[in-house]
Amino acid sequence: MEEDFKVIDNYLMIRMPEEVDHHKSVDISQRADRYIVSKKVGNVVFDFERTTFMDSSGVGIILGRYRKISCFGGKVYAVNAGSRIRRLLLLSGLENIVQLVEK
Amino acid sequence: MIEVTEKKDYRSITNEMRLEFAAVSDNESFARMAVSAFIAPLNPTLEELSDVKTAVSEAVTNAIIHGYGNRGCITDRVQMNCELRGDILEVEIIDRGVGMEDVDRAMQPLFTTRPEWERSGMGFAFMEAFMDDLEVVSEPEQGTLVRMYKKIGLGSWIVSEE
Ligand SMILES: Nc1ncnc2c1ncn2[C@@H]1O[C@H](COP(=O)(O)OP(=O)(O)OP(=O)(O)O)[C@@H](O)[C@H]1O
Ligand SMILES: [Mg+2]
Numbered sequence: 001m002e003e004d005f006k007v008i009d010n011y012l013m014i015r016m017p018e019e020v021d022h023h024k025s026v027d028i029s030q031r032a033d034r035y036i037v038s039k040k041v042g043n044v045v046f047d048f049e050r051t052t053f054m055d056s057s058g059v060g061i062i063l064g065r066y067r068k069i070s071c072f073g074g075k076v077y078a079v080n081a082g083s084r085i086r087r088l089l090l091l092s093g094l095e096n097i098v099q100l101v102e103k
Numbered sequence: 104m105i106e107v108t109e110k111k112d113y114r115s116i117t118n119e120m121r122l123e124f125a126a127v128s129d130n131e132s133f134a135r136m137a138v139s140a141f142i143a144p145l146n147p148t149l150e151e152l153s154d155v156k157t158a159v160s161e162a163v164t165n166a167i168i169h170g171y172g173n174r175g176c177i178t179d180r181v182q183m184n185c186e187l188r189g190d191i192l193e194v195e196i197i198d199r200g201v202g203m204e205d206v207d208r209a210m211q212p213l214f215t216t217r218p219e220w221e222r223s224g225m226g227f228a229f230m231e232a233f234m235d236d237l238e239v240v241s242e243p244e245q246g247t248l249v250r251m252y253k254k255i256g257l258g259s260w261i262v263s264e265e
Contacts, residue, residue, distance in 0.1 A: 022164045023128035055160040060221035
């Protein structure tokens, strides 16, 4: 589990779980914030490679981290986001907040 | 309201199931798996499956965190009723929690009463986007009923063509 969170330079990389729902989201957000504070990272990268399910809880995780870091000039990125996750981000109006990265 | 045992015309119903589970977050994935299994015989496309799972996840999560205040009490119950009329799925998610005063306002995209829990106000918008029809009945201190419909099995005629 711990290796799902990795700090590389000024980036916190988070390997998102297979299913991103409310049950999982509280833990992910809390752990991410601990890294953001203790390691002083400026940006957050969400890796959706193994994610097969996401609901609005995932939107909450991304928005929450964005609010934490954007006031310091940080950015949030999404890598390996399939068409489903892109659609959820689009519906939620997150296209200007999350930088989509092709791998 | 929120009366679910009304007399209905069973002649057109081809399958039915009723579930009741504790309003704890572990059951969010259970509810998604249950509805997936229920519609599996209709050969849903992957997209239809994702649509139904997302909508059910939103409604069940709302029941747990808003209806019952996220208190994780094992005696708080969420009911999920599923019904098939041919290839039309009807799902009801019912809680006996706090209910809502203004349903129309609650259903507006981005409206949330729980920003401090990182809710984004997209739950009802997703249910609307991914299902064919959505009805919400709610009464303060009584609870909430979410009823959704979706036609399933756009893929089945492709299979039978072969
Ligand atoms: N079952 C329910 N019981 C009581 N209130 C509810 C229920 N479902 C929804 N609500 C109210 O409606 C609002 C909007 O719900 P919706 O699912 O659209 O957004 P959210 O749950 O706040 O955020 P998100 O779903 O994006 O995490 C909620 O904030 C809550 O106030
Ligand atoms: Mg919701």
